[in-house]
Amino acid sequence: MKDYNKILVVVDPTNDKQSALARAIELASKNQAAVTVFLSIFDFSYEMTSILSGQEREAMRQGVIAQRKAWLEDILMQYQDSGVDIQSEVIWHNRPFESIILHAMEGEFDLIVKGTHQHDKLKSVIFTPTDWHLMRKAPVPVLLVKEHDWPVAGKILCAxxxxxxxxxxxxxxxxxIEHAQDLAKKFDAQVHLVNGYPGTPVNLAIELPDFDAHTYSETIRMQHEQRVNYLASNYGISTDYCHIKEGLPEDVIPELAEQLDAELVILGTVGRTGFSAALIGNTAEHVIDSINCDLLAIKPDGYKSPLEED
Structure with missing residues (x-):
């Protein structure tokens, strides 16, 4: 994999503690990378003030942008001796996720870093959070950061x-795995693999009286175990660090992450969009709400963001 030479970090305007920024600076220092601190803001009231002219509304927007730039500069003061090249960018845009992705594509960034938190399950079905949009539609890796620190000799879990x-x-x-091993070298971490395999379908056991559920389950487990171990051997990973567990990925991954006290979970995600995506969701979207560590979501090679087609 290529190094993260250009990192786009999204800051939270409602919080003076910026965990994503701290993580991005830490990553940048290990990669000799440049960091752009990005903030997308929008206030509908400025667009709807009919008593003001277009010129006056623009002046108000620029005033808000200037205030936010000054706020950002104050936050960045603590990193002035970090040795990292840090730039800042504040833009006015009514769709934060879209502005982030477009900026990442136009600037040819290698990684998007953003803080995250628990999402309200019901609201998430109706209003997809920015985090979910980024995981679905960003063509570059997305690192969602929580409060959990990255300790020395920590554990990186590859789903x-x-x-x-x-x-x-x-x-x-x-x-x-390549992303994990690259990070593991820089942060002196262990790489673990996790795979969830499906349990025995209940209807088979009911409909077929002679069906041997145990043998079926063992056959599936062994098949997954052989494939995981083969993959691990190709990357020099010990089978001691391979975890094959029965269950859905969105259940197995958080359970193991907590058990290992992982600092980071890495998984692949596909860009489902539309109503079905809102209801079904991706594994990454279920996992991010169930883990107490960072999550790095990676797209397949050749993935094209829907924003590139607009």
Missing amino acids: INVASEDDDHQTLNGKI
Whole structure:
């Protein structure tokens, strides 16, 4: 994988503590990378003030932008001796996720870093959070940061999919592991692999009296274990660090992340959009709300953001 030479970090205007910025500076110092601190703001009231002329509304917008730039500069003061090249950018845009992705594409950034928090489950179905939009639509890796520190000799957990042996899945698995191993070298961490395999379908056990559920389950487990171990051996990862567990990925991954006290979970994500995506969601979207550590979401090679087609 290529290094993160250009990092775009999204700050939270409602919070003076910027965990994503701290993480981005830490990553940048390990990669000799440049950081752009990005803030997208919008206030509908400025657009709807009919008593003001267009010129006056623009002047008000610029005033708000200037205030936010000054606020950002104050925050960045603590990093002036970090040795990292830090720029800042404040723009006026009514769709934060879109402005972030477009800026990342136009600036050819290698990584988007953003703080995250627990999402309200019901609201998430109706109003997709910016985090989810980024995981679905950003063509570059997205690192969602929580409060959990990255300790020395920590653990990075790679969620891999071995249910299919097609080239696309294999390539994405390899990409996930390569990102993990690159970060592990820089932060002296261990790389672990996790895979969830499906349990025995209940209807088979009911409809087929002679069906041997235990043998079926063991066959599936062994098949997944062989594939995970083969993948691990290709990347020099010990089978001691391979975890094959029965269950859905969105359940297995958070459970193991907590058990290992992982500092980072890395998984692949596909860009589903539309109503079905809101209701079904991606594994990454379920996982991010269930873990107490950072999550790095990676797209398959050749992924094209829907924003590129607009």
